[in-house]
Amino acid sequence: MxxxxxxxxxxxxxxxxxxxxxxxxxxxxxxxxxxxxxxxxxxxxxxxxxxxxxxxxxxxxxxxxxxxxxxxxxxxxxxxxxxxxxxxxxxxxxxxxxxxxxxxxxxxxxxxxxxxxxxxxxxxxxxxxxxxxxxxxxxxxxxxxxxxxxxxxxxxxxxxxxxxxxxxxxxxxxxxxxxxxxxxxxxxxxxxxxxxxxxSPAERLALAAERELLLAERNRLAHELHDSIGHTLTAATIQAAVAGELLAADPAAARAALRSIEESARAALEDLDHVLGVLREERPGTAPTRTLSDLPELLDRLRHAGAVVEPELSGDLAQVPGTLSRAAYRILQEGLTNALRHGGGGPIEVRVAAGADGLELGVVNRTGAAPGTGPGAFPTTGHGLPGLAERVRLLHGEIDFGPAGPRHWRLAVRLPVRLPA
Structure with missing residues (x-):
């Protein structure tokens, strides 16, 4: 009742x-x-x-x-x-x-x-x-x-x-x-x-597709944030140590290292603010875009951290399509971060070759230990290399990493591309 x-x-x-x-x-x-x-x-x-x-x-x-x-x-x-x-x-x-x-x-x-x-x-x-x-x-x-x-x-x-x-x-x-x-x-x-x-059933499929796109975009943002923040923290730690060593002997070099820390932190903060804003608004967005045209700035930050970088660039990098160029930048950023974090000193070789039907990327660094062992070898756990492998797989590319001769570690990536005539 x-x-x-x-x-x-x-x-x-x-x-x-x-x-x-x-x-x-x-x-x-x-x-x-x-x-x-x-x-x-x-x-x-x-x-x-x-x-x-x-x-x-x-x-x-x-x-x-x-x-x-x-x-x-x-x-x-x-x-x-x-x-x-x-x-x-x-x-x-x-x-x-x-x-x-x-x-x-x-x-x-x-x-x-x-x-x-x-x-x-x-x-x-x-x-x-x-x-x-x-x-x-x-x-x-x-x-x-x-x-x-x-x-x-x-x-x-x-x-x-x-x-x-x-x-x-x-x-x-x-x-x-x-x-x-x-x-x-x-x-x-x-x-x-x-x-x-x-x-309706068709609209349910559309909603599922939108949710899938949203999850894929957030996953991409997580990779972008991992790459950006990881590289910045690694470079800033090394640059701070360099600045501390040179503060008395070479104040100008110490100031340059501190400026590089400031620039890296500002760029990483922009990425972090953007990703957090997207997550708060619960909608997909576009992360701050960095392409191969920003590669010189990335290499300069490594030099300010005390690394010796030997770049070998060939082909017209400006003609690489935007999506591929952004992915290539993040791949190189992750490879250079690992080389800076785990390398045993010595020059870091960076190779970028843009051809008519492919884009080749390479990073070679000294391990400071026996081949494939010690702190110089890239870790095979965590988000670094698995994230790189997933990014390359989505672009239908090929990735290879491992020892390259005595006391060297190599990361090699090839991405298929059809450049405009």
Missing amino acids: IRGLRPLLRGSTYTGVLFAYAGALASLPLLPFALAPALAWRSAPEAARIVLVLLLWAVLIGSVGLARTTRRVLVAAARRLLRVPLPDPVADRAAGPADASGAAPSGAGRWRTPLWLLLHVLLGWAGALVSGLLILLGLSLPGNWLGGQVELDLFGRPLRVDGGWQSWVLALGCLLLAAAGCAAVTGALRWTAPRLLGP
Whole structure:
């Protein structure tokens, strides 16, 4: 008994009914357009004219539901007033883009919104008429609670109610029936909203694709942040040690090392602020782009850290496509960071060769220990080399790393590219 009365006591029941009533009122401006043909067809029977008006009215209401804006408004209102969890509408990628008029894409899912809008208006009018009549009846009966007799005409049948407690019971019953009607209208709208306003199968696929893209973008941002922050911390640590050693003997060199630390930290801070902003806003973004054109600056920061860098650049690096150029920069940054962190001193050889059908990258450094052992060898655990291998695999490239002769370690990457003629 109490469980059955709970829907009648919820505020969301009556906000849902107001939503239904609003749909009924919103359909009124379309009624004159449906009446016009029936008024012009005066020779038709009255029943045929009524049917014509109702059909034209339904067609006009349904046509409003074809607009993409209508569905967005209905979804937002259903979330707020019906308390139904509905995702934002997604363009039906399987059906093609919308036309210039802003109508929703064609397809089986196109008629779901007009159908729901028609049901919404129908429930709104039915609920308004039935509940309004019951409320009016329930409020008119208390005038006879002190005595007298009430005569009602229900569907052509007279109903005589004596005053006193019978009027009280009838008034209370009418009000409860009105509340139950409100709950029934709201329940019907809640049940149909996810089925007709919710995502169609094609939209579910589109939502899944968007989530996959978002996860892939965040994974890429994590790689970018790992590369940038890892390189900056490694270079800054070494540069700080160099500055401490040279502070008394060569103040100018120490100041240069400190300036390099400042520049590296500022660049890494920009990357960090961007990634954190994207994660806070929960939307994909584009990380600060660094390409092979920024390679000289990267090599200068290594030189300020005390490393001896021997670059060998060939080909027109400016003609390398943007996506490939950005990936190549991050690959070289990770390789140079590992060489700086784990190398045993000596020059670091950097090779970049841009050809007509491929981009070759290489980093060779001294290990300071037996080949493939000791601190000079790149670690094979963590995020460095696995991240590089994944990045190269996504670009359909080839990667090779390991000992290269006595006390040397080599990272070699080849990325396929078709440079513009």
